[in-house]
Amino acid sequence: xxxxxxxxxxxxxxxxxxxxxxxxxxxxxxxxxxxxxxxxxxxxxxxxxxxxxxxxxxxxxxxxxxxxxxxxxxxxxxxxxxxxxxxxxxxxxxxxxxxxxxxxxxxxxxxxxxxxxxxxxxxxxxxxxxxxxxxxxxxxxxxxxxxxxxxxxxxxxxxxxxxxxxxxxxxxxxxxxxxxxxxxxxxxxxxxxxxxxxxxxxxxxxxxxxxxxxxxxxxxxxxxxxxxxxxxxxxxxxxxxxxxxxxxxxxxxxxxxxxxxxxxxxxxxxxxxxxxxxxxxxxxxxxxxxxxxxxxxxxxxxxxxxxxxxxxxxxxxxxxxxxxxxxxxxxxxxxxxxxxxxxxx
Numbered sequence: 001x002x003x004x005x006x007x008x009x010x011x012x013x014x015x016x017x018x019x020x021x022x023x024x025x026x027x028x029x030x031x032x033x034x035x036x037x038x039x040x041x042x043x044x045x046x047x048x049x050x051x052x053x054x055x056x057x058x059x060x061x062x063x064x065x066x067x068x069x070x071x072x073x074x075x076x077x078x079x080x081x082x083x084x085x086x087x088x089x090x091x092x093x094x095x096x097x098x099x100x101x102x103x104x105x106x107x108x109x110x111x112x113x114x115x116x117x118x119x120x121x122x123x124x125x126x127x128x129x130x131x132x133x134x135x136x137x138x139x140x141x142x143x144x145x146x147x148x149x150x151x152x153x154x155x156x157x158x159x160x161x162x163x164x165x166x167x168x169x170x171x172x173x174x175x176x177x178x179x180x181x182x183x184x185x186x187x188x189x190x191x192x193x194x195x196x197x198x199x200x201x202x203x204x205x206x207x208x209x210x211x212x213x214x215x216x217x218x219x220x221x222x223x224x225x226x227x228x229x230x231x232x233x234x235x236x237x238x239x240x241x242x243x244x245x246x247x248x249x250x251x252x253x254x255x256x257x258x259x260x261x262x263x264x265x266x267x268x269x270x271x272x273x274x275x276x277x278x279x280x281x282x283x284x285x286x287x288x289x290x291x292x293x294x295x296x297x298x299x300x301x302x303x304x305x306x307x308x309x310x311x312x313x314x315x316x317x318x319x320x321x322x323x324x325x326x327x328x329x330x331x332x333x334x335x336x337x338x339x340x341x342x343x344x345x
């Protein structure tokens with residue numbers, strides 16, 4: 001029997017992976033499962049623990065995880081750490097399948113040095129995040145969040161019907177989409193039926209012919225900031241994009257504009273964003289991700305009345321789990337069949 005060790009959690013359920021693997025792989029596989037406590041318990045960071053500096057974030061005690069993996073040929077995981085020291089004691093391990101957009105819990109340098117196949121699941125939550133983004137935009141533009149908070153506090157905000165305070169429809173606005181990857185393209189598709197003008201900024205990707213025919217305009221970040229009523233971020237975190245929405249960029253946005261970040265916290269200078277919101281230059285912001293998570297309870301942005309905040313849940317959906325399990329199972333099947341991986345890291 002060829003052994004597969006599955007380390008899941010309360011989001012990426014081990015039983016989902018076990019079922020997908022059983023359906024896709026040969027009959028001579030044997031899997032065993034472990035469940036980590038995430039998201040009920042927070043992740044840890046590799047820089048904070050000796051010997052795990054090759055990892056960005058993970059969950060689980062390295063020794064316990066290594067003992068569980070044991071003689072398994074394949075590891076399927078979401079958050080379990082795999083360090084250089086762990087790999088030294090796992091001579092039978094040949095493949096690691098990570099159900100994330102990136103293998104940030106794996107020491108990739110050590111894995112490559114040992115010739116391990118490492119795969120991941122890029123785009124597994126693209127649909128979920130795109131849908132969430134549209135909901136986030138509507139919560140701000142149609143004053144859903146403001147009305148809800150007032151009613152919860154016992155206040156009937158009839159003034160939200162005033163012409164000078166009421167919300168705006170997407171059909172009268174320009175939306176700027178920054179980043180045209182798996183999520184950005186879906187956001188564009190979902191925006192089209194609303195009839196808004198759509199601008200796209202991504203210097204590394206050309207928009208599709210269908211989007212061009214639908215009057216989607218590809219331009220640069222400067223034009224997006226200058227013309228968009230709503231700017232929604234969908235870029236990856238790289239040295240180039242870290243903090244690329246700072247004080248200068250926020251000042252360039254239209255007065256009263258809305259910033260939406262369902263991508264990653266490090267894209268935005270949040271101190272500068274606080275200033276732009278508190279001063280009234282920006283009309284509002286919807287923030288789903290933060291530079292530090294969980295966000296500190298005394299964080300100034302938590303106190304502003306023109307900000308909607310959610311605890312990094314845009315990618316959390318049942319479908320995300322199903323997609324990840326299916327893609328992992330297919331890549332494991334291909335490994336056993338001697339075929340090249342679909343999503344190599």
